[in-house]
Structures are given as structure tokens and as C-alpha cells.
Amino acid sequence: MRREIPIAICFLAGIFYTLELFIPHRQVLSIFETVRQWAQILIAFAYVLAIANILRVNFHAIQKNQRDWPYKVVLIVSLFFMITLGIFFGGIGEGTIFDWVYYHAQYPLQSTMFALLAFFIASAAFRAFRIRTLEAALLAVTAVLVMIGRVPVGEELWNNFPDFTEWIMNVPQLAGKRAIMIGAALGAISTALKVLTGLERTYLGGE
Amino acid sequence: MIPLSETIGIWLGAALTLCVLSFLYKDNPFFKFAEHLFVGISAGYWATLEYYNMFLPNLWEPLTQQGRLLLLVPFALGILLFSRFTKKFSWLSRWPMALVIGIYAGIAILGYMQGDLFPQIHANLRPLVTDNWLTSFNNILLTLGVITGLLYFFFSKEHKGALGGAAKVGIWFLMISFGASFGYTVMSRMSLLIGRVLFLLKDWLHLVN
Incomplete structure (x- = not known):
């Protein structure tokens, strides 16, 4: 039961x-x-x-x-x-104390927490971008090209840099992303079916 | 003239920003304070939103003002969730949990099929030969990338021979995708950092216009 x-x-x-x-x-x-x-x-x-x-x-x-x-x-x-x-104390609408605390405490805390990741992502990039294999090279080169193409200096270096970045995003990047999305959708559907049929029961707490 | 509440708010925001940034030196009491404050405020914020957006309009108001007694069923099931805190009756919490998981599993099946699977397959059905060589090249590359990428995720057969080769090409496309996502993440974090630095220099210290 x-x-x-x-x-x-x-x-x-x-x-x-x-x-x-x-x-x-x-x-x-x-x-x-x-x-x-x-x-x-x-x-x-x-x-x-x-x-x-x-x-x-x-x-x-x-x-x-x-x-x-x-x-x-x-x-x-x-x-x-x-x-x-x-x-x-007045609900959650605009101009309430709740709203004030959100904008002056939670928002700065949240955005600075994520901004802090900029520094750690830099050190992660240093480790990830050590080009030792073709795969690591592809990852590093794409990341650098996308970053340069999205800032004004990219266009200064080469007129077509933004267009080239756009091409990376719309073709090879999209192909990989689409494969991941289709794979993830198939995985999610099969997991949902496993849950419904009772094959996956972790939500029961180990029984 | 800036209102006093705004001035206090800016000083509070600046102090909390500095507390979080102090982690760049090392883990310290200021950061720990900000970290715990953030967790507490966020949990309180979302709980309050849930109270106003879910609990009141979906349960409390229909139950007390419109007399919709059928809502006592989810109310009772909601109460059963708290049986997790007792050893003897914790199994009762599985009923509401099972209902929610079942509903969302059902929604997920349809949602992923209609939202991700079919639209993505449909969007990839492109002509491989067109009048424009660049469009043809792009379409071929896109099709090749999706098929080889999916082959990489096919684990029912060992990645050897032709499958292994195709999976290898799939990894290249996946790496390009990860690289682009990484680049985007770096850019978004950088713009957040710029936003915080601008807040400190402009709104707080008035050093820049």
C-alpha cells in the first residue's frame, strides 16, 4: 500500500x-x-x-x-x-518596503554573486583552454571568436567579424545545440515514461 | 534631490556588493554574512511571491469567498506533505508527491514532444542542394552536425568503426556548441560585473557620469 x-x-x-x-x-x-x-x-x-x-x-x-x-x-x-x-507591511507591489528590500538588497546581492563568477570563469577558462586535443582547441577557438565577435573591438579587427560570429552561432553551434536539444528531449520523455510506469521510483524515497 | 530612502538603499546596495566582492580576497565574515543574507532574503522573497501568486488566488480565496469545497482535497494533500517530518507517517507524503510528479511527467511528455523534439527535427529538414552554394553548404553542415551529434548520444552500440567516426565528428560539433555557450556565459558574467562596478562608481561614489 x-x-x-x-x-x-x-x-x-x-x-x-x-x-x-x-x-x-x-x-x-x-x-x-x-x-x-x-x-x-x-x-x-x-x-x-x-x-x-x-x-x-x-x-x-x-x-x-x-x-x-x-x-x-x-x-x-x-x-x-x-x-x-x-x-x-503593504504587500509586494511597487513602492512597498518589500519592493525596496528587493531592489536594494536582493538584487545587488544576486547580481554581484553572479558577477563574481566572471573571475572564477576566467580561471576555469585557463584550465579548459589549454589546447591539448582537437576537441579542446575547437572549444577554445569558438569561445574566443564568439567573445571577440560580440564586442566592438571585433569589428575593428575585421569588418566581417560580427557576421562570422553570427555564422558560427547559426550553423555549427546550432547543429550541436540542436543535437543536444533532441537528445535531451528524448531523454526527458523516456524518463517521464519510466516515472509513469513505476520503473523510476526515486521520488518514493528509496523504496 | 535624491530621497533619503533611495540614498539609504544605494549605501546598502554598495555595502552588500563590497561584502560579496570581498570573497576575491578570501572567504571572510563579510562574505559569509552576505551569503547567508542572500539565501534568507531570496527564500523569503520566493515564499512570499508563492503566497500571493499561488496560495491566495488558487486556494484561499476560492475556498473562503466562493466556497469551492473541492479545493479541500489539494489542501489536505498539501498538509500530507508535512508528514515527512514524522517517521511513522512519512509515507503519506508520497501521495501528494506522486500526484505532482505524475502531472508534470505527463506535461513533460507532451511539452518536450511539442516544444523541443518535433520543432527541432522539423527545423532541420532543409534542402541540401539549393541555387545558393553557401545556403547548400550551411544546410549540409547543419544536417551533418545534428546527425553526428545524435549518433554520439547513441550508447546502445560501442563507438567503433563508422559509428565511432561519426560520433567523433559529432563531438567536434558539440565542442563548438559548448565553446559558444562558454563564450556567451563569460560575456554575460562580464556585463554583470561591469554593471556592479558602474553602480559603485556612478550611483554610489558619483565618480563617473
Whole structure:
């Protein structure tokens, strides 16, 4: 019962949704829409579960006085601070305190975190671009050409540089990307079928 | 005249930017503070958005204002998710999980077929011989790249002989694709860095116009 019922629910829900393509009747579509709404509600609950999990892990670390525990306090306080601002202090619209915190704290933090990767990507490039094989050479040369072609200095070096970069993007790059997309789509479809038929059961937690 | 709230915001943004950038020296308390603050604020931000965009319009308002009692079913299933925290009843959390996974697996089958698989195959069905030699060359190259790239992903047979050769050509196309993606990623990270440096020099320090 502990395994069979979830597998049956998963199978029925998945097959039900696959039928959407074949039965485009208005009333049937309204049932699909209702079940889709249910899924969205459950995902909202999953967010709450995730928050509860964050709190559980961090409270545990604080309780045990683990290394860096004061930062866990910062995490928990900022989490509650943001939720409290959004729910009890004027909502999330433009001009609210929630909006202010987003633009003046979360946005700078997020963009600087990603900007920081520019430095690490440079050191990664140094390792990746050591041309030892034909494959590494292709990767390095393409990356350099794309980068040069996208900045003004590229056009200064050669008038047709931007067009050449465009050709790389539209032909050889697109061919590789398309192969990846088709391969990934086939992989995702087969994985979804494995989930629906109960061959893939990792979501059951190891049983 | 800049409002006080804007000035405080700029100083806060600048301080947090510097805290994150301090990681370039080494891992330090300022970075750790910014890192944990970022995680906390982001989690709170997304949870609040979920509350307003999903929970209220899809569950709470229809249930309390329109009396749609059928919504008690997803509500009960949502509550069951929390049984994960108890050893005895954790198996009950599999029911809502199975429903969500089943729905999204069903959506994925159709979505990937209609959104990726068929459109990509369709887009690649191009004439190999045309009046324009460059178009013909491009189309041949594109077809060759896609077919050899897919052959590389075919693992049911050992990559030897003709298959091995074709897979090797496929790797070249994949490498070109990865190189271009890498170049793009570097460019996007660089523009983010330029944005942050400009923020510090222009909005905060007023050193540049």
C-alpha cells in the first residue's frame, strides 16, 4: 500500500495529462485545468515545506552551536523579515518596503554573486583552454571568436567579424545545440515514461 | 534631490556588493554574512511571491469567498506533505508527491514532444542542394552536425568503426556548441560585473557620469 498507491496516483495523473492532447473537449479541458490548479497548490505547499526544512536544518545548527552558527541566525532572521514585510507591511507591489528590500538588497546581492563568477570563469577558462586535443582547441577557438565577435573591438579587427560570429552561432553551434536539444528531449520523455510506469521510483524515497 | 530612502538603499546596495566582492580576497565574515543574507532574503522573497501568486488566488480565496469545497482535497494533500517530518507517517507524503510528479511527467511528455523534439527535427529538414552554394553548404553542415551529434548520444552500440567516426565528428560539433555557450556565459558574467562596478562608481561614489 505504501508503494502501490503512490505509483498508481502517479500513473493515473500522468496518463490523464497525456490524454489532454487527444481529447481537446471543453469540459475535459476544464477538468485538466482543475487538476493543474491542484498541482500548483501542492507546489505552493512544497515551498512551505522547503522553508520548514531550511528552518529545521538551521535551527539544529544553532542549537548545537555548530561552526558559523551566527550566520544561520542571519539567514533565519532575513527569511522571516522578508516574509513579514511582504505579508504584513503593504504587500509586494511597487513602492512597498518589500519592493525596496528587493531592489536594494536582493538584487545587488544576486547580481554581484553572479558577477563574481566572471573571475572564477576566467580561471576555469585557463584550465579548459589549454589546447591539448582537437576537441579542446575547437572549444577554445569558438569561445574566443564568439567573445571577440560580440564586442566592438571585433569589428575593428575585421569588418566581417560580427557576421562570422553570427555564422558560427547559426550553423555549427546550432547543429550541436540542436543535437543536444533532441537528445535531451528524448531523454526527458523516456524518463517521464519510466516515472509513469513505476520503473523510476526515486521520488518514493528509496523504496 | 535624491530621497533619503533611495540614498539609504544605494549605501546598502554598495555595502552588500563590497561584502560579496570581498570573497576575491578570501572567504571572510563579510562574505559569509552576505551569503547567508542572500539565501534568507531570496527564500523569503520566493515564499512570499508563492503566497500571493499561488496560495491566495488558487486556494484561499476560492475556498473562503466562493466556497469551492473541492479545493479541500489539494489542501489536505498539501498538509500530507508535512508528514515527512514524522517517521511513522512519512509515507503519506508520497501521495501528494506522486500526484505532482505524475502531472508534470505527463506535461513533460507532451511539452518536450511539442516544444523541443518535433520543432527541432522539423527545423532541420532543409534542402541540401539549393541555387545558393553557401545556403547548400550551411544546410549540409547543419544536417551533418545534428546527425553526428545524435549518433554520439547513441550508447546502445560501442563507438567503433563508422559509428565511432561519426560520433567523433559529432563531438567536434558539440565542442563548438559548448565553446559558444562558454563564450556567451563569460560575456554575460562580464556585463554583470561591469554593471556592479558602474553602480559603485556612478550611483554610489558619483565618480563617473
